[in-house]
Amino acid sequence: MKKRVVIILTMILLFSAVTVYAGNAIYGYFNGYEKVKVLLNGEQMVSKIPGFIIENTTVLPLKTIAESMGAIVYWDEGKSLVKMIKPNVNMQLTANPVLDNGNYVIYSPFGKIPTNRRSGFNFSVYSEVDNLPNEKLQIKVVLKDPDGKLVEEGETKTFDATNEDSLQYVTPFKNIDFIKTGNYRVEFLLKSEATRGEFLKIGEKLILVK
Structure with missing residues (x-):
């Protein structure tokens, strides 16, 4: 008989669910x-080491699940210690962010593109990020279409989080053509020593195009 176990990893990311199916091998x-x-959120997770059952306990690949939720995983071999850090990312889409006394003021935030403005659209992505890992990082923001294909890529910048674990970051996007209908994804990516030199998605914002 099939059994269904739902595990909510609130330590990593609220409202993200991992669903496990098993039964009769x-x-x-x-x-x-x-x-x-x-x-993971309805999509099958693929990893080198699969989930499996041992002594009536479901064992899952922690690193794969954590990174899928935007958490950074560190392994301390000397202490046999796993440490996870989940940066907090707040992204807003705006036509004109204004810097005022060291803080950005957001004017005209939006979440969808009007039909008559789908060509040559200019906007900026304002990102607030904190709880960053204590190391030097590379960050960038990218825009992907509803099929997951890259539309535009913002500039890659280096941020030293050894002195401060939070940042404010603005990425401009110019003359964007929203050709397809559906949800475009604005993704905040981070690269560190722990991510094995690859960019990891730690936050995203949707743009609805009808």
Whole structure:
């Protein structure tokens, strides 16, 4: 009989759900243990080491799940210690952010593109990020279409989080053509030593195009 276990990882990211399906070894075995199918927000998670069941306990690949939720995972081999850091990302889409006494003031925030303004659209992405890991980082913001294809990529910048764990960041996008209908994704990406030199998505904002 199929059993369904829902695990809510509130320590990593509120309202993100990991759903595990198992039963009668229908997904095969891993090193003699029954494998399970893992869905993250409805999408199947793929990892080198699958989830499996041992002694009636479901074991899941922590690093894969954590990074899928925008958390950065550190492994201290000397202490056999796993540390996870989940940066807090607040992104706003605006036509004109204004810097006033060291703080940005957001005018005309939006979340969808009017039909008559889908060509040559100019906007900026204002990002507030805190709880960053204590190391030098590279950051950038990218725009992807409803099919996940890259539309535009903002400038990559280096940020030294050893002195301060928060930042304000504005990325301009010029003359963007929103050709397809659906949800475009604005993604905030971070690269650090812990991400193995690859950019990791730690936040996103949707733009609805009808």
